[in-house]
Amino acid sequence: MFKTIAEFTAEWGQVTEGTKRLFDTLTDDSLSQAVGPNRRTLGRLAAHIVTAPHEMMSRTGLSFETPLAYDYIPESGAEIAQAYRAMEQGLLNALRNQWDDAKLAEVSEMYGDEWPNGFTLRAVIHHEIHHRGQMTVLMRQAGLQIPGMYGPVMEDWEEWGMKAPIV
Secondary structure (H helix, E strand, C coil): CCCCHHHHHHHHHHHHHHHHHHHHHCCCHHHHCECCCCCCEHHHHHHHHHHHHHHHHHCCCCCCCCCCCCCCCCCCHHHHHHHHHHHHHHHHHHHHHHCCHHHHHCEEEECCEEEEHHHHHHHHHHHHHHHHHHHHHHHHHCCCCCCCCCCCCHHHHHHCCCCCCCC
16 A cells, blocks of 8 residues: 555556556557457457556546546557556646645545555556556467566567576
8 A cells, every 4th residue: 555645656657667668569450369259359458457547546536537438449559558658647647736645545435345545556556567467468479579577578588699597
């Protein structure tokens, strides 16, 4: 649970940098990749990452524009990446202008439970990381090279002239 907006802002910046690199890798053709029939496509997962923070934080009373309607799935990787950047900045601006640190301890109704707002911000980050992991599998299946977010990926090791460690 975050106790200060500055704590959230620092971690949000690290997480969103990785997500932006991931979204910048999307191609229009890759957006239809799914793990199987009747499963979310890569495009749907990416759009969900863009819209979920607004949906979650609106339950706390935080107000900011959502760049995509919840049920809209862009046909362009560039549109998703642009929408993500707008959401990222919209959430930050709303926090800075509407809340102070004391607001993080306040409790809001969240999916039939009550969560402190600082916990909801933590959940926003965990939710994004969870779906990024799903996206990386679909991106590999679609033939895309994924960027390293928490360390090097196989292609990074190869670029450095080294064999990727297999554990």
